[in-house]
Amino acid sequence: MAIQRKKITVVGAGFTGATTALMLAQKELGDVVLLDIPQLENPTKGKALDMLEASPVQGFDSSIIGTSNYEDTADSDIVIITAGIARKPGMSRDDLVSTNAGIVRSVCENIKKYCPESIVIILSNPVDAMTYAAYEALGFPKNRVIGQSGVLDTARYCTFIAQELNVSVEDVRGFVLGGHGDDMVPLVRYSNVGGIPIEKLISAERIEAIVQRTRVGGGEIVNLLGNGSAYYAPAASLVQMAEAIIKDKKRIIPVIALLEGEYGYNNLFLGVPTILGGNGIEKIFELELTPEEKAALDKSAESVRNVIQVVSV
Numbered sequence: 001m002a003i004q005r006k007k008i009t010v011v012g013a014g015f016t017g018a019t020t021a022l023m024l025a026q027k028e029l030g031d032v033v034l035l036d037i038p039q040l041e042n043p044t045k046g047k048a049l050d051m052l053e054a055s056p057v058q059g060f061d062s063s064i065i066g067t068s069n070y071e072d073t074a075d076s077d078i079v080i081i082t083a084g085i086a087r088k089p090g091m092s093r094d095d096l097v098s099t100n101a102g103i104v105r106s107v108c109e110n111i112k113k114y115c116p117e118s119i120v121i122i123l124s125n126p127v128d129a130m131t132y133a134a135y136e137a138l139g140f141p142k143n144r145v146i147g148q149s150g151v152l153d154t155a156r157y158c159t160f161i162a163q164e165l166n167v168s169v170e171d172v173r174g175f176v177l178g179g180h181g182d183d184m185v186p187l188v189r190y191s192n193v194g195g196i197p198i199e200k201l202i203s204a205e206r207i208e209a210i211v212q213r214t215r216v217g218g219g220e221i222v223n224l225l226g227n228g229s230a231y232y233a234p235a236a237s238l239v240q241m242a243e244a245i246i247k248d249k250k251r252i253i254p255v256i257a258l259l260e261g262e263y264g265y266n267n268l269f270l271g272v273p274t275i276l277g278g279n280g281i282e283k284i285f286e287l288e289l290t291p292e293e294k295a296a297l298d299k300s301a302e303s304v305r306n307v308i309q310v311v312s313v
Ligand SMILES: NC(=O)C1=CN([C@@H]2O[C@H](COP(=O)(O)OP(=O)(O)OC[C@H]3O[C@@H](n4cnc5c(N)ncnc54)[C@H](O)[C@@H]3O)[C@@H](O)[C@H]2O)C=CC1
Pocket: 011, 012, 013, 014, 015, 016, 017, 035, 036, 037, 040, 082, 083, 084, 085, 086, 087, 096, 100, 103, 106, 107, 122, 123, 124, 125, 126, 127, 148, 149, 152, 180, 228, 229, 230, 231, 234
């Protein structure tokens, strides 16, 4: 039997979706279908063709097509949902909940029909609640419905640590637990640089400043851009997740997963460290937390639960 390339659909051809499509193709992770609403069919086709025309220059052989027709997405291995509105300065991610829940649900009805075996990664905000809404609408097993927040939040956290110490980002390790909101929980105790705990290298005050900056990292970009939110680092984060799945890398990556008892929470989607591989979320790691860390996670979980209540049908 001929070996087939993977097929990856990106729903939403705006800033995050288009950037993701290009990065996926540049890494030759599969053939890419970029889908947006019928009113934007020509611009979506135009973006896809423009990207494809970069392929001879950059030397990648993935195809990229633009469409508004879900038939073109049929049997995708991975579907990435970026459809929805983004926040502007002065807004919180939670302000997007009603609009984006409707969009994510309608997208999921089509994914269920055309890509029933796919692994679905959700980016649309407020992402913990949107992952819940997608899970309800798709009816897929929980390992195949995954939200993106932890890769991005951790990337911001590691960027700031590397800047603080003037060292390579490659040597910084850490991760962020909890919801994708201002009370997310960067885990200082589990963070190190080249194996050295960051608490040995950075003062408590500076660590606290880095934690705070990470928590509001999305808002920092929103305020700078003025008319939308981050897209380069979010796209890179989605691509890392897609790559872990497509190559069955079994990477340890923080993602938004359905918790059924882990960390003491039930029926809640929240960012936790997982093994991400060919079957999607293959394992959730339950870490031992100090009372302070658990209290911070409880606060974040409560915020997510309040938003999920708005979208729950
Ligand atoms: N979870 C995370 O870490 C992050 C989440 N986001 C979220 O991702 C979403 C997208 O952000 P951007 O790409 O910057 O926004 P954008 O406005 O540039 O693009 C969104 C696209 O979705 C399309 N769309 C709307 N309804 C649709 C539907 N029913 N079917 C298909 N496409 C549809 C729009 O036409 C638009 O092209 C926002 O909700 C944003 O808050 C953004 C960055 C990080």
